[in-house]
Amino acid sequence: MNTPLPSTAPLGRGTPNVDRAAFRAVRRKAALRALLLAVPLLVFLLATFVGPIASLLSRSVQNPEVRHGMPQLTAALASWNGAGVPDEPVFAALAHDLKDAAESGDLGNIARRMNFSQPEFRSLLFKTARAARSQTPAQWKPALVDLDARWNDPQTWRLLQRASLSPTPDYLLNAVDATIAPDGSIAPVPADSAVYRAAFLRTVAIGATVTVLCLLFGYPVAYLLATLPDKQSSRLMLFVIVPFWTSLLVRTTAWYVLLQPGGVINSLLMSVGLVSHPVPLIFNRTGVLIGMTHILLPYMILAIYSVMKNVSPSYMRAAQSLGAHPAVAFVRVYIPQTLPGVGAGCFLVFVLALGYYITPALLGGAGDEMISQLIASQTNEQLNWGLAGALSLYLVAFTAVFYFIFNRLVGIDRLRFG
Structure with missing residues (x-):
């Protein structure tokens, strides 16, 4: 007696209830198995990433x-x-x-x-x-x-x-140079004591400038890598990837050596007669921008390149065949298709620049102190974890607001890599 084989017809209205129930049971088991495999990673992330961040942010209102x-x-x-x-x-x-x-x-x-x-x-x-x-x-x-x-x-x-009050708004107010007046109103601190609002504006200004510089330098490089033959593109891509294999501290220290008054760059400029005395390239905003742009440039290139690689050259050829000048076709046809990559690269570079610490600390001067340095100072020197948590909370909130605004403008959540 022959045993009938199970039906391979698609599950639909004509499928017996038993088959549908068995199918759902198999799907539940597969989902549960996948969840169990991910549990160790989730626990690790909660313990080493989410937990410490939440603990620091909660200190911004604690007063124990x-x-x-x-x-x-x-x-x-x-x-x-x-x-x-x-x-x-x-x-x-x-x-x-x-x-x-x-x-x-x-x-x-x-x-x-x-x-x-x-x-x-x-x-x-x-x-x-x-x-x-x-x-x-x-x-x-x-x-x-x-x-x-x-x-x-x-x-x-x-x-x-x-x-003696907890929770307290004091740290959140101090982080924006405000305090509670004796009458209970919120008042700004004296001008000679205001530090943090200027630091926030300086951090945003440096991050935005570095993002623009990375975009100006990174877009042509990404275009070159995307349009070259695969063999040549792969060879040049090594120059973009190799910096990731070098320590951030080593790269920053290298710029420290190159930019100082007696360094390689000033010595070369003076030897060819372009300048008569060393140009101030370090311990100021110039040194910070040079170091941060060099370090963050690969992120911009890779983000834009991943989108450019999927843009078909037939669009440009079609635009030119219809009478468009190559420059016009590039601006009106090619660039709009790369905006998701531009948005992702700008967002990535800007967010990384907001939290930079080592490069501004080594290459910057007294007027280039960023929020990350103030947070480190409050935790390591002043031991004021409440104020450090408040500064971190504002930095996280600003990053989230920037993401939603930028996503609204260019739609970086629609970016597809590959």
């Missing part, structure tokens, strides 16, 4: 030092209306918490946090903590006011009250 290290003072200041100097219970809570914080080792973190709000607050807290550990007066308010007149200043207590 005073709240956790001085719980009694936090509770006492919660009911204070901010007018005048607090009463004796608040002073007593301050003395008790400072004594406990000094014994537990939390005083250093509290003092560092308060120093962000007002310089020399650290010395005030340590001096008061020593007094709190060495004496027990009947009334803490007159004792602390006699110890330091700043305890009789309402602004000192307002700063402590703001530092």
Whole structure:
């Protein structure tokens, strides 16, 4: 007796329910198997990429030092209306918490946090903590006011009250050179203390300039690689890919040697008589632009080349056969077809330029400090993770806004590689 073979007809209305159910079960098993294979990678990305970034960004609104290290003072200041100097219970809570914080080792973190709000607050807290550990007066308010007149200043207590609030907008405001005024309104910081808004504008300006330079230099190179025969194009492509095999620090250091006053470039210019004295090419904006353009240029070339390679030359021939001048055909027929690659290259270069650190640090001067350098300074030197998180949050938000705007203009999400 012959066993009937399973039907190979397409699944449709005439397919038995059993076959459709079996087909769906097989598809579910395949999807589950693919998901299980991807789980280790997802866990790795969450642990090493998403998690640290989310942790840093969350610090932009966290304010745990005073709240956790001085719980009694936090509770006492919660009911204070901010007018005048607090009463004796608040002073007593301050003395008790400072004594406990000094014994537990939390005083250093509290003092560092308060120093962000007002310089020399650290010395005030340590001096008061020593007094709190060495004496027990009947009334803490007159004792602390006699110890330091700043305890009789309402602004000192307002700063402590703001530092005890969590979440807080303070870091987000500081990152755009703003602060909370005594009356509760948002006010700009003094002009001599404003740093971050100018740094954001400088970062955008440098990133945009590098993007334009990479586009001007990269588009002709990509066109040459896309129109040459495959054998010659592959050989020239090595010159574009080889820089990826060289360390970023090595390439930046090489420009440091080439651009300095006694370097190769200035020596060559002076030897041929083009200049009589060294041209300032380093520790200024010129050095930053040269170094960043050299490093980011391959990204622009590869992004544009991937699109140009798929543009058929028949379009140009058709336009010229209809009477169009080659230059007109290039501008009106060829360039529009390469805009997705241009958009992808500009977006990639611009985003990478926004976060550059090593090149501006080595080749730039005092007026070329970018946001990435300020973030590094806040984390490594100032240990102000809250402000570093706020600066990072603004940088991420700006990058996202730029992506949506640029995608709206040129449609980089429709780019196809290959």
